[in-house]
Amino acid sequence: MMLKSFIQVHPDSHFPIQNLPYGVFKREPASQPRPGVAIGDYVLDLSLLASAALFDGPFLSNSDCFNQPNLNKFLELGRPAWTEARMTLQKLLSAEESILRDNASLKEKALMPMSQVQMLLPIAIGDYSDFFASKHHAYNCGVMFRGPENAINPNWFHIPIAYHGRASSIVISGTDVIRPRGQGHPAGNSLPYFGPSRKLDFELEMATVVGPGNDLGKPVDVNEAANHIFGLVLMNDWSARDIQAWEYVPLGPFLGKSFATTLSPWIVTLDALEQFALEAPQQNPTPLPYLAEKKSQNYDISLQASIIPAGQKDAHVITRSNFRHLYWTITQQLAHQTINGCNLRPGDLLGTGTISGPEPDSYGCLLELSWNGQKPLSLGGTSRTFLEDGDEVIFTGYCKGDGYNVGFGTCSGKILPSLP
Structure with a gap:
């Protein structure tokens, strides 16, 4: 069966659960930049998921990579950490998984309409x-x-x-x-x-x-x-x-x-x-x-x-x-x-x-x-x-x-x- 998210995603969307691309956003002009992933018309705040201890695998459980103003620290961790993050996010966003789906308070805080956030350069580019x-x-x-x-x-x-x-x-x-x-x-x-x-x-x-x-x-x-x-x-x-x-x-x-x-x-x-x-x-x-x-x-x-x-x-x-x-x-x-x-x-x-x-x-x-x-x-x-x-x-x-x-x-x- 095709993996589906509990968030409704239009068939023409670029951002289904099979994608989950990474970016950095601001909620308001004066707020701190935060890493996020795109899902449908929403941005999922990774710093809030990390604070809720939902990244509990061996590579990410003790990392502060999602409490950074850019993705560089996450990039440095390498493919095992990236794969772990992807598997965790696909599980949390799955229509079959209740951890995030049924947590009304966390879901309201962590999911924001893309139209209400400002996207920034996701990385600090040295060269x-x-x-x-x-x-x-x-x-x-x-x-x-x-x-x-x-x-x-x-x-x-x-x-x-x-x-x-x-x-x-x-x-x-x-x-x-x-x-x-x-x-x-x-x-x-x-x-x-x-x-x-x-x-x-x-x-x-x-x-x-x-x-x-x-x-x-x-x-x-x-x-x-x-x-x-x-x-x-x-x-x-x-x-x-x-x-x-x-x-x-x-x-x-x-x-x-x-x-x-x-x-x-x-x-x-x-x-x-x-x-x-x-x-x-x-x-x-x-x-x-x-x-x-x-x-x-x-x-x-x-x-x-x-x-x-x-x-x-x-x-x-x-x-x-x-x-x-x-x-x-x-x-x-x-x-x-x-x-x-x-x-x-x-x-x-x-x-x-x-x-x-x-x-x-x-x-x-x-x-x-x-x-x-x-x-x-x-x-x-x-x-x-x-x-x-x-x-x-x-x-x-x-x-x-x-x-x-x-x-x-x-x-x-x-x-x-x-x-x-």
Whole structure:
């Protein structure tokens, strides 16, 4: 029989009892942040469950990990504690279990409508890297700027390419994004352009949330990497394409990326995603031994990006992609980042890079969808090549189960005009 919760969950909800993603919320603006899980239209307060001694297993019974302002301490405990927490929560929320269901006082305090809480960044992010792991995205960008003969550099098929970003400007879904200013390519013999970005873009991505880290100088084996991954979030790594194009040679992205990155508030665990695992694309040539996995897998996560144009109310879906299109897996990404001895820490974030599919309606950014501005998109009586002030971008993602979804909610942000 399918597991069911005593809380009514709509079949279209992203948050059934099969999911139970983790986040951090505030009840009121002045209150302390608290860890919680999503169930239907509610947030379950984990600190209250811990205070009621309902986490009574060997890994959590004496832990204060749910009395913290973020999830980092819980992430550090590792997979045995995560599995114990999931089993405990599924039992407490089960329609067959009376402990929480029939405790009216605790239930009223611990379950809050999502509409009445403020969601925060769920983790303290010490470091952030962004990979370039989609073959379709790499090919399209290469064709645009180098031609089809040299679209993908030879090293791309041997190395999960990435750049080391910054954590200071990572924000939670719903945060407005101010249009960045910077330099762009000069026209003719003039000085470089300086001003608001003229090619502001989104990137449809996901990101790995690191659990237990590794000691400096001690790499993580690719076949053990999953034990260092807590879960995944939706991510929009906003990009100023004109600033990026002028600055990225020879050292790569900097101001064109560092102004904002938006995350969805709910971390969906690998335990919840495991039933949606599928074989990753075949890699040719065979990766070097430190990247060769015994089981190479992605997840069947449907991804969608929509835009609400400035002055309009309706959202227009502009692309549909899928996590399954990643060429380099998240476990290969993590193993590669540590192979030189780099130490990861709980709460570190590893972005996948733009996730594009093989067809034009599955490209993961406006650079590809508009082919660098050459093919405007039609959006309800207006058109776009890149984002304009007042535009709102909304990502969603979910896995389709048998009678339920395991989803990520939304990841959204609205573009505000550049500062004077």
